[in-house]
Amino acid sequence: MNYCPNCGTELRAGAKFCPACGCDLEQETRNHETTDTSQFQTDDSFELELEPTAGLNITRAEIKKVAQEKLSGRYGEWFKTIFLWLIAQWVVNLIFRIAFIKYISQGTSYWFASIFGPAYSSYDYYNYGYSYSPFAHFFWFLIMLLAIVAMFLIASLATATFQWCAIHTLRGNQADGLKIFAYFIKAQKNRVLKANVLIAIYTFFWTLxxxxxGIVKSASYAMANYLxxxxxxxxxxxxILLSRQIMHGYKLEFLILRASFFFWTILAIFQVTNFYVFPYRNVTEIRFLDTLYEHYIEQNQQ
Known part of the structure; x- marks a missing residue:
């Protein structure tokens, strides 16, 4: 049943005018449709908007520029630290290789002795081979394990030392790795060593x-030494826990920044380039973490 929009009189089907007031029903219908369309376009319309992320308002190029400015004329401060780190790595690797070769040769001697028996003993008697010694076999195995532990500790402490050197460089202080390393041992109550050992273990198991x-988790732990x-x-x-909290939502940005040094890392196999790559990469990463930390503090103060 239809009714006049003007006076409310009941209308017959198909009526164009109201018999009581003469209202133009077709005109009223057109006005109503226009009003509905206009209302949809203004009040009911919507736009697809992506929620803006809380960025750091700084580009990778700007971060690297700051790092280069801070390092200008100061790469020499890093030379001693990097040189001693390379020497320590070389010595431990050499010990491991010697122990590995000796351990394998002892194992080979045992294998020959178990198969050929007296014939192998006679062969050794005339100084044509090496005799098997259980003590020597165990000794070289122990040396091998100690070398692996030493490599692990050197890598862990080197990471912390380089990052602390980068912090000092950004602050305008001298980046003396030996003093920083001594500070780890004497005044830090092993908390730096413990943190880096835990990070290495966690990262290893995640890498499995x-x-x-493992790569993603390494970004989660990236701020631990800074903190x-x-x-x-x-x-x-x-x-470690606080690092995970601060890095939440920024791991990808950090990994992209780290990946931007990919070709520099390849050049580092020549060792000489380490004297440029290590300071540049570490100061750049610490600059990123420093910016992120300031952003985190601002967000939590609001």
Missing amino acids: LLVIP LEKDSTLSASDA
Whole structure:
């Protein structure tokens, strides 16, 4: 049943005018449709908007520019630290290789002795071969294990030392790796060593899950050494947890920044380029972390 929009009189089907007031029903219908369309376009319209992320308002190029400015004329401060690190790595690797060769040769001697028996003993009697010694076999195995542990500790402490050197470079202080290393040993109560050992272990186990999780987790732990330097009361485990919290949402940005040094890392196999690559990469990464930390503090103060 239809009714006149003007006076409310009941209308017959198909009526064009109201019999009571003479209202033009077709005109009223057109006005109503126009009003509905206009209302949809203004009040009910919507736009597809992506929620803006809280960025750092700084580009990778700007971060690298700051790092280069801070390092200008100061690469020599890093020379001694990098040189001693390379020497330590070379010595430990050499010990491992010698121990490995000796261990394998002892194992080969044992294998020959178990198969050929007296014939192999006679062969050794005339100084044509090497005799098997259980003590020597165990000794070289122990040396091998100690060399692996030493490589692990050197890598862990080197990471912390280079990052702390980068912090000092950004602050305009001298980047003396030996003093920083001595400070780790004497005044830090092993919290830096503990943090980096835990990070290495965590990253290793995450890497077992097809490598990618290990790479992502390494970004989660990236700020731990920065936080340990920033707060001398922070424990190793607390620094790792806080690093994960601050890096949440920024791991990809950090990994892209790190990946931008890919070709520099390849050149580092020549060792000489390490004296340029290591300071540049570490100061760049610390500059990123420094910016992120300031952003985190601002966000939590609001």
